Amino acid sequence: MKALILKDTYVIWKQMRYFLVMILLFSALPSGFNNAFAVIYTSMLPYTALAYDERSKWDQLAAMMPYSARDIVLGKYVFGWLCIGAAAVLSGLLQAALSLVIDRAFLPGVMALSVLGALCILALSLPLMFRLGVERGRLGMFLIIFLICGGAGAVASIVENMNNGTVFASLGPVLVIMLLAAVLLNAVSVPLSMRFYAKRQG
Amino acid sequence: MNAIELSHINKSFGDFAIRDLNLTVPSGTICGLVGENGAGKSTTIRLLMGALQPDSGTAAVLGTDVSSPEFREVKEDVGVVLDEAYFPESLNAMQVGKIMAATYRRWDQKLYDGYLKRFDLPEKKQFKDFSRGMRMKLAITVALSHQPKLLVLDEATAGLDPIVRDEVLDIFNEFTREEDHSILISSHILSDLEKLCDYIAFIHKGDLLFCEEKDRLLEQYGIFEDSRENLDCLQPEAIVAREETRYGGVRALIKRDLAPAGFQLEKPSVEDIVLFLVKGAKNR
Secondary structure (H helix, E strand, O other): OHHHHHHHHHHOHHHHHHHHHHHHHHHHOOOHHHHHHHHHHHHHHHHHHHHHHHHHOHHHHHOOOOOOHHHHHHHHHHHHHHHHHHHHHHHHHHHHHHHHHOOOOOOHHHHHHHHHHHHHHHHHHHHHHHHHOHHHHHHHHHHHHHHHHHHHHHHHHHHHHHOOOOOHHHHHHHHHHHHHHHHHHHHHHHHHHHHHHHHHHO | OEEEEEEEEEEEOOOOEEEEEEEEEEOOOEEEEEOOOOOOHHHHHHHHOOOOOOOEEEEEEOOEEOOOOOHHHHHHHEEEEOOOOOOOOOOEHHHHHHHHHHHOOOOOHHHHHHHHHHOOOOOOOEHHHOOHHHHHHHHHHHHHOOOOOEEEEEOOOOOOOHHHHHHHHHHHHHHOOOOOOEEEEEOOOHHHHHHHOOEEEEEEOOEEEEEEEHHHHHHHEEEEEEOHHHHHOOOHHHEEEEEEOOOOOEEEEEEHHHOOOOOOOEOOOHHHHHHHHHHHHHHO
16 A cells, blocks of 8 residues: 555645645635635545546556555545645644744644544545546535535534634534544445445456 | 466456456466457456456466455566556656555566666656657566566557567566466567467457467468469368468468378468468358
8 A cells, every 4th residue: 555655646746746835825824714725625635646547547557466456445545644634734833833923823623623624525525536537526526525614614603603703612512523523434435435446447 | 387277257348248268378388369459358368367357257377366365465476568558647767666666575676777777768757758669668667577477468569669579579588487487468469479479379359269389370270372273172171261362363271180181381470370360250
């Protein structure tokens, strides 16, 4: 699996540089939503890697090499998790540094929420990619991102109204729910993707 | 031990099917797989590498059933070159080497670097900027650099210029100097196969028509080139297929054992035999 993660890293190395700029830019903006988006954005990197695989028909070659279907599918998840983790660390460090220099709050809770949201997006959309391919699956992915981000925004404003203008008073339970959702979705998503992948390989 | 053993393999795709395919490649030999486009050569290779599940029948490579979990380990000993190189386009040869070093336990980086030099392949040029010949050379380099015991080559020499092709054939010949090293190679360049192979397997529309020792095959048939009257003296079963020549005569592939003793026949090439057999199959 290490080889496959290395391959994905090399393949999207150029895009990663743009992603890095985007992550830093969104993290620097004084808005919780933008900061969260900096991390959520990276959950798209595995699809870019998958798109390159499809374009080069890498799967045909991979099927001849000592990789198992589990390695190939799980490799994409691990790659996604690593990207999300790296984005969170970068974004967190930048936000923490900015909070020391300028008058601005660093909210680790929002950061954790964005990581969990990104993990949920990854878990929901990767099976679609393995089932339908990147071209057709991309539409589903954007729908999922829209629903999760839109849903999170809606919940945040409802909670804000209920708490007289403070969203973060109720972040604890939201984080627990999101953590459970991320774990559960990923636990279901990986075997589902493996089934879809095996089906597509015939 | 046999390097490859396909037994009663059936695989249907609707409009195309592999039917009752039996193919054995003894260890230490080179087998050429020939057939028209769409005859089932690539499908056969995918079946024997476990990339496709047969509807029925069994496939074993280096003594291991390809549907068993142990086959993943055996893939370490199999170098595969497909009809295209299929590396992601943004990679370069150096990155491919690093990925393969993490893929194969017996990856030989020195050998890989040596082949890159020998084939004049740039280390840092992106794969998308490679010519077809360079792409195939990189695929061959990768297949040879993890110390395989079996090479499975699907049109691996297509797109190479004659000089490089000759060099690659020499490398394949060198590879089989080890007595447990074997090759299955499919190619449209039949002269390459004639030069290289011990066995020739001929697949036509999903049916394996024969898998014979090359020398026996060449002894089995003869080429007749003369007048139609002289050809018609032979019993019809002796004539595999015939064609008119430009000079009003006739050229035919003849089964030597059914021709009368002393009947004048020329030595055929593998290309002659295959072309006439396809023609014969089409006429039937």
